[in-house]
Amino acid sequence: MRPDRCPTFLWSALAFGLSLFFLWPARAQASDDTAALEANTRALQELTRAIHALIERLDRLPGGAMVGSSPSAVLASAPPSSSLSEASAAADTGSVPSVASTVDPMPASPTPSVSEEAGGLATAATAVAAPSSLASLLETVQWQTNEGYKGLGSREAKKGGTLRYVSTAFPPTLRPFGRNSNSATTRTLEGLVYETLLDLDPITFEYVPNLARRWAIGPDQKTFLFEIDPSARWSDGRPVTASDVLTTYRFFTDPDLDDPFTNDYWKKYEPPVALGERIVVFRSKELNWRAFMSAAVGFTIYPAHVLDRLTARQFLEEYQFKMLPGSGPYKFESCKVNQEVVLERRPDWWQVEREKNTGYYNFDRLQFLFIEDENLIKEKFKKGELDWLLVNVAREWHQVFIPALMPQIAKGWVQRRKVYTHQPVGVSGIAFNLRRPPFDDKRVRLAFAHLFNREKMMDKLFFNEYEYLDTFFPNSPYENPDNPKIRFDPDRAVELLEAAGWKQADRDAEGWLTKNGQRFEVSLNFTSASTERYLTIFQEDLKDVGIKLNLKQVTWATDIKEVGERNFLLSNRAYGGLLFPNPESTFHSKFADKPNNNNIWGFKNARVDAICASYPAMFDPQDRIKAVREIDGIVCREHLYAFGWYAAHTRLLYWNRFGMPPGVLAKNGDERSIVALWWVDPEKERALETARAAGTALPIEPEVVRWWDERYPRQDLPTPTPKTTAP
CATH class of the missing domain: 3.10.105.10 (Dipeptide-binding Protein; Domain 3)
Incomplete structure (x- = not known):
């Protein structure tokens, strides 16, 4: 992020002033341009009056365009020559207020307070380029949600314990975006700590609420609305709001991240627009079948209240080996470079009671260990110092990790699994x-x-x-x-x-x-x-x-x-x-x-x-x-x-102390889904301890698991096709 270049994601000089004043108050107050701030204050007063007139109209719209105390501050597009006086008049006549690029002098008066109940304009005021008329879009928008997805986690899962997850390579960075962030470990950590607006049902590929509780698509198939769940919270207790989406976009498109693909990809969208604190609008610059999908499940949200204090360069340095607060089920606990990263489960995770998450995210602590020596990893696993082992080498599966050479397997203390999933093959x-x-x-x-x-x-x-x-x-x-x-x-x-x-x-x-x-x-x-x-x-x-x-x-x-x-x-x-x-x-x-x-x-x-x-x-x-x-x-x-x-399978060894769903791994996943789906089974853990102490055997379970193939035969994958709002 470059606060000195905020105009890169704003639509007009006025919007630039408003956003600086409300989204980055510390930086705005540090400005020497007092006259500009006073002008912005006066502009906000007039704009606020126009917006309140629009609020009354929006509250009467069919289809529940506004929900409870959800956003009510709406700023719509207009030609650059439009004035705020014209915006006010438009609101008085039932039209959509416009945002001007210039501000006529107005009498000074105190800045009005805008409560959260009124839509939180002060934290999310930003200009918007609407598809034609934002008001007409909101009049016809058909909000969608999905109450049917119940999740695929086991209802028998128990919370508690620690999972030790080993890898040979410490990631170049723990940052989820920016230079050198494209590693498997970083992506795994990202999925545990942060969230996207929506999820996908892995069976039907239908969209599922996540940070956003509902969504809508404009008739042009390029304009997408998301309403952020009012319960969503960052791990530090702050609410997730539309401003988090705006800041995330600003960072993704900042060339100082040294991440050209991320820059290029998200510049295919206009800068997202906040309609109050809860509703955010994306607009794709091009007609693209994957535009909604990318915004919904590919755009991970990060906290504005942290990032807004940093430039992109500062972010690259400060978060090289630590993680931002997240809204997901785990939070960052500690990092020892080249040794370990530890995540802690959030008992206060805002989605912990949602049915779709039943059976997921069961371990209290996730200890990601990094050991370069593969032979040392194997020896530690054999001693029980590591919980599970991915066997990538076919020779080892057939000649090393076998009952004849490893008594832990012969006695059932360690189980072998060859799991077939529908994971995309690279x-x-x-x-x-x-x-x-x-x-x-x-x-x-x-x-x-x-x-x-x-x-x-x-x-x-x-x-x-x-x-x-x-x-x-x-x-x-x-x-x-x-x-x-x-x-x-x-x-x-x-x-x-x-x-x-x-x-x-x-x-x-x-x-x-x-x-x-x-x-x-x-x-x-x-x-x-x-x-x-x-x-x-x-x-x-x-x-x-x-x-x-x-x-x-x-x-x-x-x-x-x-x-x-x-x-x-x-x-x-x-x-x-x-x-x-x-x-x-x-x-x-x-x-x-x-x-x-x-x-x-x-x-x-x-x-x-x-x-x-x-x-x-x-x-x-x-x-x-x-x-x-x-x-x-x-x-x-x-x-x-x-x-x-x-190969279309994943070969695993694990100490027989874990419970897991019948498919063992996620339908479209691999060993990385262990962290989300498995759990420490107290009965199995006690049985294992007893068997090891006494030298007795435990039952050996079937090795080959084709649960996903048997219940969901492979076929050409559908593409998510959310409904659009009819013109």
């Missing part, structure tokens, strides 16, 4: 940096893909548990079935290298390929020791054709920093999938030469850009499937990756 493999030679040459990239011996890795290392990746959208209707199927072929690789000028005849005295006196030597970082075993296979196959690959283990933070800064040639990467693909964020050319975004390769393609431009207006899911398939075909033929493999 993409993984060796990514190429197209910005720098030699990988600016597609022939070289394809040669490397042919030298990535997945066949050998799958057979010798992975017990054939996985499927080949040949797409950016595996296990989904978006995969292009005509994509090339690249397999191990060193002869073809040599042909491609020769065509690119890397001749076998030009090997140096040590046997390495050379071109123009330059040896073909590249480096590849890896963060997990378990990946080295398949990367050494890649290393040997490259060596056979004369390419020297240097492998280097680094921390995850170092790796993501180098990739974010584009300081790499090759990168071993894995990304999660999306229920509803957003190809622009990954493949659009506008991100190719910018740091810290998902276009890590520097990929540019005019046809892909054109599809991305038309994609937002594709309200028919079949059109979107066709479009994404075309993009998939284009990017796969550019060989941005030497593709890896994927």
